[in-house]
Every structure is written in C-alpha cells, then in structure tokens.
Amino acid sequence: MTNAALDEASVLPEALHAALRDAILERALPPGTAVTESAVALRHGVARSTARLAIERLVGDGLLRRAPHQAARVPSLDAGDIADIYESREVVERAAIERLARSGSIPAAALRAHRELLAIDPDTPFARIDATFHRELVAGQPNARLVRMHGLLMGEIEMCIAQVQAERVLTPAEIAAQHQAILDAVVAGDADLAGRLTGEHIRGARDRLLAAYDRDRARQ
Amino acid sequence: MTNAALDEASVLPEALHAALRDAILERALPPGTAVTESAVALRHGVARSTARLAIERLVGDGLLRRAPHQAARVPSLDAGDIADIYESREVVERAAIERLARSGSIPAAALRAHRELLAIDPDTPFARIDATFHRELVAGQPNARLVRMHGLLMGEIEMCIAQVQAERVLTPAEIAAQHQAILDAVVAGDADLAGRLTGEHIRGARDRLLAAYDRDRARQ
DNA sequence: GATCAAAGATTGTCGAACAATCTGGAGGAT
DNA sequence: ATCCTCCAGATTGTTCGACAATCTTTGATC
DSSP: OOOSSTTSOOHHHHHHHHHHHHHHHTTSSOTTOEEOHHHHHHHHTOOHHHHHHHHHHHHHHTSSBOOTTSOEEOOOOOHHHHHHHHHHHHHHHHHHHHHHHHHTOOOHHHHHHHHHHHHSOTTSOOHHHHHHHHHHHHHTSSOHHHHHHHHHHHHHHHHHHHHTTOOOOSOHHHHHHHHHHHHHHHHTTOHHHHHHHHHHHHHHHHHHHHHHHHHHHHHO | OOOSSTTSOOHHHHHHHHHHHHHHHTTSSOTTOEEOHHHHHHHHTOOHHHHHHHHHHHHHHTSSBOOTTSOEEOOOOOHHHHHHHHHHHHHHHHHHHHHHHHHTOOOHHHHHHHHHHHHSOTTSOOHHHHHHHHHHHHHTSSOHHHHHHHHHHHHHHHHHHHHTTOOOOSOHHHHHHHHHHHHHHHHTTOHHHHHHHHHHHHHHHHHHHHHHHHHHHHHO
16 A cells, blocks of 8 residues: 555556657657557567557547557647647636635645746746646646546647747746736635636637747748 | 548457446446456457457546556446536536537437437436437537547446436436527527536536435435 | 559557466464 | 464466558559
C-alpha cells in the first residue's frame, strides 16, 4: 500500500507514452508525421507490442490518429478543431472552477505554477506552465470525471499551441494577472464570478490562437 | 474510401470490447467480478493479447478498473460517483444541446429513439432507448469532443443504472414528454430554454437514481 | 499517360515463453 | 489461539517470432 500513483499500469508503455507525447507537444514530430510501431519499437528498444500499446494510448488521447492498417499520424488541427476544443474546455473547466470555488481552497500545485509564471522572464515560452496551472486547478476539485475530460482537452490544446507558431501577444505577467483574478474569486467563494472570469480567460486564449492560426495560414 | 466507420481499428478487439461492455451493462458481470485476460481469451477464443487490448479499452471507458498486476474488476459505484457523473453529464450535454438548438435541426436517429420510447409498453425497461436518444441528440451537433466525452459519461451512467435496482418511478411516456419539450425548444432555436430543460431533465434522473441507490443500500 | 499487377511496408492476430508482482493459504513461532 | 513468514499459484507485464490481411508504392504494360 506504499503506492502513490496506482492505475498507471506498467512503466514501460507509460514511459513510451510520455516520450511520444512530449515529442508531439514539442513539435519534434510535426503534424502529418507517420508514427509506425516498428520505428518506435526500434528507436526506444522495446518490443513492437509495447510500442503498439503506447501508440494506441496516444490515439485515445487524441494526439495521434490512425486508420485501419495504416500508420498512426500526428493530426494537423484546423480552425474548426481549435474552436471545438476550446468550447469544450470552457464548459468543463468552468464547471470545475465553480465547484472549486464552492470549496474555497486553492491546491498547492496550482499555486506553485502560478508563482512560477509570475517569476519567469517575459520572453520565455510559458505554454507548459500555463497548462499546468489550469490542470492543477481543475485537479483540486473532487470530480474525477471532470479532471479526466479536462486533461484530454488540455493535451489537444497543447498540441494546437505547438502547431501554431503563436507569437506571444500577452506576457506571462499579463496571463498571471488573469489567473490571479480567478484565484481571488475562488478564495472569496464567489463561484459565479470565478466561472465567468474563467470563461473570459479561455475565450481570450482561443481568440489569440485562432488569430495566430489565420496569420500562419495566410503566410503560406 | 468505401469505409463508413473508420477509426474503429481492427474488428476482433472491437467485437470483444462490445461483448464485454454489454455483459457489464446487462449486469451479467456484476460489480466486483474479476475479468482476467486469460479467461476472456479462453471464453471468446482469442489470444491473450487481444483480450488484453479489449480490457484495456474498457478501463479507458471507465467500465473496468485495474491496479497493476491485478485482474481488472467491474467497479461498484457509490453515491459520490453517481453525483459526479451526472454533474459532468449535465455540463457536457447542456452545452451540446445549446449548440444543437443554434442549428435548429433534430437528428433523425434521435427522433427514431424518441418515437420508440413513446411506443413501448409502460413496463418495458427503457434505459437503453433513453440513453440512445440522448447520445444521438448530442451526436447531432458538430463538436466531436463533446460527443466523445458525453459517450464516456453515458457508458458510466448505463453502468450505474444496471447496478442500482432502479424501480421505475416514471413511465416511458413521462420521460418522452420531457424529451418532447427539449426537442420543441431546439426546433424553436431557443438555446437557453433547451439547455435549461436539459439540465432539469438530467438532475431529475440523477435524483431518482440516488434515491433508488439509497433504498438499495438500506435494504441490505 | 493511364491501368493494372506485383512488391514492399505496416498493421492485425496468434502462440509461447519468462519475469515481476500480487493473493491466499500452510505452517511455524509466540 | 493469534500473528507472522514464507511458499505456491494466479495474473499481469513484456518480449520474441511468425504469418495473414491490407494498404501503398513502384514498375511494367498497353
């Protein structure tokens, strides 16, 4: 019963899953790249069945897509995908934040991410830290289904951000200020305000990403 | 390109997945039952790796739970689970219905399920038809992520219903009347009303299920 | 240049094997 | 009698190799 993170069955596929996930989110595997089972197996020194398992999980996460008898590929998301993902995220995260506000306490991990965002240099990329903040915030309320759905959506969002060469129009400090407002509302127990601020925050992020997407698309 | 349902990789694990799923939802595998890879493989005449894959998908669906090096088991859901699942479903389905109302059209498959519910005998179990109606309604709007999340939640909900010996306090006709009101609002393009009615409908279902759960629990 | 067939690549599934880990029971110590 | 230890069985975790099914690409033919 010493176990902390049970459920994450088996370390090998889990490690592979994480490695591939990072590769996709860091754009080391650009959209359209074929991810074949044997290549992954060879590259990481595991059996094909193990590689297959990791790939299958990525497909479940929405970070890879696969048709029968074809290699899995990194999907390239269009404006419709971005809009859908952010719409879903708004719905889920808003509900989670409202529930969190009813409890009134901020999880420590979220606070850490918040302070980290406040501390970094204005030019550092911060998408990862921002995502961590939101994940931890949602994880702080007790509804496990909301946490799971939110995690899936955040994965796809990080992939969007990696694919769009999003120029930073907002600094980390400006983002953190919005986060601060949400935190304040949560601590104050004002679920409605916290939810509204969360909605605005997410819609703003969506609009900036869509604008960057259009710019990218126009350039080519 | 003749393919209709691509994505559902490989027929064998898919069939196994469906078979096990049905067994769980029909309570043929009561909560607590251990589902071992070799037993499934032997029972269905497939290799263990294939059975393993199907089981893993069920775990992903939330219809089975598994700790490392232990057999997967059918989870028995408690009142907290029921509350969480229905809270999540309300949030997701409401958003989907509001979006559907903005389009204003009812998917044909949902209409079929609706009429089926109107036609059946008052004593017939109708949980499956009811679930189909809601699934098809959500599938009628274009956000694929909402459809996926809703599908996961509906699977868990069907499992809840199977586990609780829910005495039917409402007849199919009464349920169908609530559905009709939602459909009317959707056709009228009144997203707000459709959303509100959906929320009430789902909360009502949750309350009846929780009451039945308490009754069950008291009996033993 | 278009069409069709063969070759190659990739997934889908199987079977066997062994290590790692968990569970439950037998037997011994207190 | 109760608790502990240890062993045996059960189950998963992972590997390897093999072959069929299917998709893609190449090449030959017309």
